[in-house]
Amino acid sequence: MPELPDVEVFRRRFGRTSLHRKIEAVRVRKKRVLKGTSASGLGRSLKGDSFEKTERRGKHMFAGTKKGTWLAIHFGMTGTVAHFKDGEEEPEYSAVVFCFRDGTNTSYISKRMLGRLRVIGSPDDFIRGRGLGPDALDIGKKEFIRSLSGKSGRVKTAIMDQSLLAGVGNIYADEILFQAGVRPDKSVKKMGDRELGRIYGKMKRVLKKAIEKKARPERFPKSFIIPERGKRGSCPRCGARVKHIRISSRASYFCPECQSK
């Protein structure tokens, strides 16, 4: 699930449910998701403290505490955030549970355990250290064009490159290119500023709309192709059978009629 819109939804959920509450305990259910810290270390870092703010860069979420500790949370392919009260059942696949003094709890859920949670110095240091590009919702048009133009390789791979811009993943890349009318396997070298600029505009629109719809495909506009991925979907614009190819061993769906440019 978690690309930029999903992570933004998680961040807002975390913000609504998990700030300004004293952390009473941290229960680590899956040690594997911890990176650079241990269960007891994480507990020592957070117990008695409280989360006060959240940030996001691309698909990474950050939570900062009153004492100045920061957590970096990455969701892998199957992560999410859930909130529950004492006495309610802990969500399935909870990897780390933050238990608050007010009787509520927040779970970092990771089914496939491809996500990671770590203690970091600051979001800026972390972002720099990993070479993350600007957030896809913050990047300016000129910067977008500059960083993409001249790249060798295919356009879908390029807009998913987190060092160029952070936040676009496999399915939203497909949606953006569908809205722009560009084949995902088109070579970036064959594209001019004008075409890149169109992709930029569609990217913003798609990501904002997805956030507005809480990243839930069943609520997406009829004009979106995302709900058609998977078996035998048809193009929402022209009705043609959606085509399935692999790009860098990732599933890609597009309309062979509308995306022929």
Add this chain to the structure above:
DNA sequence: AGTACCACCTGACGGC
């Protein structure tokens, strides 16, 4: 240097 691909995990689903 820049791209492309596999490994990492577990669960869900389609086909036989």
Add this chain to the structure above:
DNA sequence: TGCCGTCAGGTGGTAC
């Protein structure tokens, strides 16, 4: 029904 193979929206490391 049940088993098995395949695939899944993530990234890091490695091999060209």
